[in-house]
Amino acid sequence: MKLLTANFLTCASKKCSSSPDAFPLNISDAKIAIQECEMNPEFIKNVMLRVEWPALVKTTQQLGNNTLPMEKPELTDESDELLFKSLHNVLLETEITEGKMTCGSCGHVYPIVEGIPNMLLSETEV
Amino acid sequence: MSRPEHIAPPEIFYNDVEARKYSKNTRIQSIQAEMTERALELLDPEGPSFILDIGCGSGISTAIAESFGHTLVGMDISPSMLSVALENDEVEGDLLLGDIGAGVPFRAGTFDGVISISAIQWLLNADKTCNVPQRRLTRFFETLYSSMKRGARAVMQYYPESDTAQRMILETAKKSGFSGGTVIDNPDSKRQKKYYLVLQAGGIRTLDTSEMSVEDDNNKNHRLKKRKKQDMSVKDYISHKKELNRRRGHSVPRDSKYTGRRRKTAF
Numbered sequence: 397m398k399l400l401t402a403n404f405l406t407c408a409s410k411k412c413s414s415s416p417d418a419f420p421l422n423i424s425d426a427k428i429a430i431q432e433c434e435m436n437p438e439f440i441k442n443v444m445l446r447v448e449w450p451a452l453v454k455t456t457q458q459l460g461n462n463t464l465p466m467e468k469p470e471l472t473d474e475s476d477e478l479l480f481k482s483l484h485n486v487l488l489e490t491e492i493t494e495g496k497m498t499c500g501s502c503g504h505v506y507p508i509v510e511g512i513p514n515m516l517l518s519e520t521e522v
Numbered sequence: 523m524s525r526p527e528h529i530a531p532p533e534i535f536y537n538d539v540e541a542r543k544y545s546k547n548t549r550i551q552s553i554q555a556e557m558t559e560r561a562l563e564l565l566d567p568e569g570p571s572f573i574l575d576i577g578c579g580s581g582i583s584t585a586i587a588e589s590f591g592h593t594l595v596g597m598d599i600s601p602s603m604l605s606v607a608l609e610n611d612e613v614e615g616d617l618l619l620g621d622i623g624a625g626v627p628f629r630a631g632t633f634d635g636v637i638s639i640s641a642i643q644w645l646l647n648a649d650k651t652c653n654v655p656q657r658r659l660t661r662f663f664e665t666l667y668s669s670m671k672r673g674a675r676a677v678m679q680y681y682p683e684s685d686t687a688q689r690m691i692l693e694t695a696k697k698s699g700f701s702g703g704t705v706i707d708n709p710d711s712k713r714q715k716k717y718y719l720v721l722q723a724g725g726i727r728t729l730d731t732s733e734m735s736v737e738d739d740n741n742k743n744h745r746l747k748k749r750k751k752q753d754m755s756v757k758d759y760i761s762h763k764k765e766l767n768r769r770r771g772h773s774v775p776r777d778s779k780y781t782g783r784r785r786k787t788a789f
Contacts, residue, residue, distance in 0.1 A: 401595055401616040408620065408627035410661070419629055433614055439570035439593055446572075446631060446671075488593070512604055515620035515627050519652050 397513055400443065400487040403452050407499035408506075408515045417500035420451040423458045426495030426508075435484045441471050444483065456486070525683065531649035536579070536600035544580035545606050551582055554639055557716065558583040561637045561677040562590060564705065564720055571634035574669070575615075576622055576678070577641025581607035587637060588614055595633075597622065623658030625665040632669045636676035642719070643680045646687055659691065663698035673725020676700070679718050688717070695721055757782030 405421060412418035449468035456464050469479060497506040507514050526535050544550055570591045578584045578596030580603050587594050594615035598604055607613050620627060623645050645662060646655045682688035692704060702721040708714040760782040768774050
């Protein structure tokens with residue numbers, strides 16, 4: 397799972413939908429892989445408007461990387477390619493292959509296996 | 523043709539054997555590809571977008587949408603189908619295992635667009651007693667609506683089992699805040715008839731319906747009314763007509779025990 401997706405994923409339970417603790421999901425025991433893919437600056441510009449930067453910083457810190465700045469970088473047409481490249485690297489190329497995501501509100505643990513998060517809930521949790 | 527929904531719930535029906543077909547069977551692949559391209563045409567995204575693929579299965583539709591330069595997230599309930607997608611190695615986007623009837627687990631305003639190929643008819647199935655189709659539909663459309671950007675569009679191809687099912691899906695979507703309707707391709711052919719639910723989540727971007735064969739709501743109401751009339755007994759029909767005319771101020775013969783009775787044959 398890419399960090400981009402992790403930045404948008406919330407707890408699937410109905411009870412947690414209004415709780416501020418349900419986002420972002422806390423990641424633990426994670427294994428990371430770098431999967432290279434083609435960069436699309438236009439897409440990054442488009443999606444960066446919606447990325448929750450504090451949540452992304454929190455996620456990367458949980459993965460053991462403290463190099464991200466606390467302030468969200470501003471993207472303009474003149475932004476240099478290096479910024480795009482590093483954002484592309486963080487958002488789209490970094491993948492969590494194994495691990496656990498825990499909801500901060502209800503405590504449900506969503507396992508990630510082979511890069512696929514299991515968001516299924518049991519009948520009583522829906 | 524039998525419907526797979528009647529056989530087993532999706533996570534069980536799409537087992538390893540069934541999932542294998544989706545990577546081998548070229549007929550399935552070509553139909554799915556055709557429908558995906560049509561769905562993307564209707565979706566008409568502006569620039570490279572972040573798109574959700576509901577019921578992505580083996581990732582045929584996901585891979586096609588990616589070839590147009592979009593970034594995809596695929597969601598499916600069947601682990602076997604997802605493992606086929608992993609093996610195929612054509613899908614770059616993320617996959618996740620989830621039940622859409624329990625909600626789309628993304629925060630507000632995530633997606634620029636949503637596509638779905640042959641998936642949402644599964645929502646109408648009640649495989650367990652705790653599953654209520656209407657509740658699952660409502661939960662699905664409400665969470666979908668909030669997970670989309672304002673003005674984003676969702677195009678969902680599906681196979682409605684009956685008129686009632688189709689109406690139920692469209693009405694639930696509208697109650698959740700969507701605007702839109704059903705586009706029907708090849709309406710005259712029974713086999714090639716395809717239904718696309720085209721929905722828009724708020725926004726001012728107008729839905730261009732000029733090239734679509736959108737089923738008219740008025741027409742449907744008319745047909746419903748007609749059927750209601752046919753269902754009435756003769757006596758009900760006569761008293762209904764008399765009541766109407768009385769209300770309009772016409773002179774109407776009084777009701778008696780003979781009203782609406784069949785006459786005896788003369789000899």
